[in-house]
Amino acid sequence: MPEPLSLIDQAERQCLARGVRFTPIRRRVLEMIATSHGALKAYDLLDQLAKEHGAARPPTIYRALDFLLEQGLVHRIESLNAYLACHCPEHQHGFQLLICRGCGRVEEMHDDDLGTRLVASADRHGFSIERQTIELEGRCQDCTSQAAAMAENAQ
Amino acid sequence: MPEPLSLIDQAERQCLARGVRFTPIRRRVLEMIATSHGALKAYDLLDQLAKEHGAARPPTIYRALDFLLEQGLVHRIESLNAYLACHCPEHQHGFQLLICRGCGRVEEMHDDDLGTRLVASADRHGFSIERQTIELEGRCQDCTSQAAAMAENAQ
């Protein structure tokens, strides 16, 4: 799976272009989030990082996360207090997160039409929207079919 | 403003109908959330409650909140770790929250079409959605016009 590597390279290029510093700690934290299959929590990241870097403390992780969030390289999942690498940070985007209850997988969805509608709908209520948090919890295809198979066997 | 009172009466009737107990603590916590203008945090509720009820501790509040959330009488705002009274708990609903950065006001919106579209969109990604968290942060009408007036005066 070459994707995590290219994601880091992309992040590096992006930071260079913006004149911000992609330091070893920031790089390493992004790598950890990117190579994990689901979302990661701050203190899990801390535990991992501390193994390689004894000086790591909560501020170490939260500063790295703040940086990565600001640069759009990582998204925060509010309903899980967890963090997910963005796989298309190069364009600004509104996004929706699909969270599986079964396996913990989190997928990033981009339905721009949806975002537009939300903004329009809020506008009718007098609100001008600057940030959207959209998190949809349910079951992914695998977990849905697995549940169906279990039900069948139980008969 | 007679609304908070009727909201409590409505909650009482609903609990009676469902055979669940609307105890004094639960009632009081709902009252506090309902009469507050914006959203309230758990530990603010705790401070308030402790003034009238010395035995109140974190579990006291979190148990009451869990109950009220289960009954749909209160909504949790994930992006603020705060709680908001529902003004139409009688019908099951998906909802969207509009959060003002200026004044902290939170409004509940019900765009059912939006909810339907979200579900359809997620379905195309193989996800079946059971819960939606939609929180839109921006500025309410008052705060937007206030900001505009300030800018005008600054010239």
Next chain:
DNA sequence: AAATAATATGATATAACATAACAATAATGA
């Protein structure tokens, strides 16, 4: 009514998540 079971609350402790504040170090620019 008394016994039993189910719910709810009290009480203590601790887990999980996040930031404040200041010192030390490293990178950058004049």
Next chain:
DNA sequence: TCATTATTGTTATGTTATATCATATTATTT
């Protein structure tokens, strides 16, 4: 080089939420 800025180290603390077991209240059964 020297000053400036950005980053990291370090300690402490603030904030949000849950686990656990004891006690009390309410509902149900006998």
